[in-house]
Amino acid sequence: MNTTEVKAYGSESPEADLKPLKIDRREITPTDVEIDILYCGVCHSDLHFAKNDWGMTQYPVVPGHEIVGKVTKIGQNVDNYKIGDLVAVGCLVDSCRTCNNCKNDLEQYCPEWVGTYGGFDKHLQTNTHGGYSETIVVDKDFVLKVPENLDLAGIAPVLCAGITTWSPLRHWNVGKDSKVAVVGLGGLGHMAIKLAHALGAHVTLFSRSTNKIEDAKSLGADQVVISTDDAQMQSVAGAFDVIIDTVPYVHDLNPYIGTLNTNGTLVVVGYLGPLDPMLVTVPMIMGRKSVAGSLIGGIAETQELLDFCGKHNITSDVEVINIQEINTAYERMLKSDVKYRFVIDMKSIKN
Ligand SMILES: [Zn+2]
Ligand SMILES: [Zn+2]
Structure with missing residues (x-):
């Protein structure tokens, strides 16, 4: 399968700081959506995963599962999104789609759910890489619509927190x-x-x-x-x-x-x-x-929440940072020194 090399930020060992990396994103399949990432929230799981606190990290790891961006390409069978749409991706990018949990909109409890990072990308046969990157390619069924009336940085933490x-x-x-x-x-x-x-x-x-x-x-x-x-x-x-x-x-x-x-x-x-x-x-x-x-939520429930946030004008209270500040942000998170979520302005990755 063809791939495109993009800029990302990640870590190569539990002791290492996060630093610039290059990763491969797959060419879109007929059901894929390619997203230019605008903002990515910084979750405690990102930090735990980068440091291998849960003993399951494979390196290099590119964290980030509170992703907001714009659609830049769609596969031929994608009918729910068009180029230019504001979209989001949360903690899940795939699941088996046939088990009882999947049939009941509880993909987060599917035994084969694929995490946005640290999961297994069946197309590339490698680890999935998260939102600390320029772009991401995600199956249309795991892409969410973002209400147009909300602050985009503030909406990112809605995807996990x-x-x-x-x-x-x-x-x-x-x-x-x-x-x-x-x-x-x-x-x-x-x-x-x-x-x-x-x-x-x-x-x-x-x-x-x-x-x-x-x-x-x-x-x-x-x-x-x-x-x-x-x-x-x-x-x-x-x-x-x-x-x-x-x-x-x-x-x-x-x-x-x-x-x-x-x-x-x-x-x-x-x-x-x-x-x-x-x-x-x-x-x-x-x-x-x-x-x-309770663990995160299913795709339909996450869409329900985004729509609810749009209707009630709810976003997260955030401190926007550049990607180059991520290691300091991790240190501050460990001291609970943030009100209440760091969100990375992903434009900064192009610097
Ligand atoms: Zn999270
Ligand atoms: Zn399933």
Whole structure:
């Protein structure tokens, strides 16, 4: 298969900084869309993958799965996009399309889903490479439409941070009378607040410090509960239908279980690994409470979210950087020093 060499940024070993690389993009197949990348969000997964924190990285790795761009070429069987359309690509670029998950618009749970980076490109028989690059070629069924009224840099994080919180809000039927709490105010948490608020829910942020109260309220939170303050935690005992827990490291879930209503669910979206301390089951049994997990969202659900963002004028709060600043951005992310997501202006890769 013919390929085109394009500029990218990536890393060649766990210890190495990201640097300019050249990668091959496939020639479009009849069902492919070629996209000139305008913006790419910077997700915590990018950093973990570049550093091989999950032990599955094959090098070189080109991260980036919050991609917004413009269609520059379409295959002959592409009828849903035309050249010049504003489009987006999230965390998935393919799946088996025949399993029950695929048939039910849950491609993210397909055993054969192909990640936007670090997946397996069946056409080129190589690793897939993500959005820290000039262009990407993606099957039309995994390309999303971007509403024309939104800030393009701000829409990029919707593709991962946004959908990761939207999918559980929708699955657990959050709406007008819902009481939702969010744990953690980072890239995921700030989107969870905005989206739950726009769905009409009463929204609470759990925070360990008082210095996030104003920010949380300006994002749409109705109240902030300081999770280290026993009296404040007691005041919300049994209060919440759904808690979206976005904290990316191991932490104690037990204090939050007590704040769930009967039949309430705490959904873990930010942390992969064993719980420590372990869950105490008594408060779960006394109230039929659940602890659940959730992974990004399917393609149809991601499109639903983009359309919802267009209608309600929602974007992520971002700090736009040039690709040459990516290593510093990673260092700052590790210190939670960003409000609330870095987004790369991909014009800078041409420099
Ligand atoms: Zn991500
Ligand atoms: Zn499948």
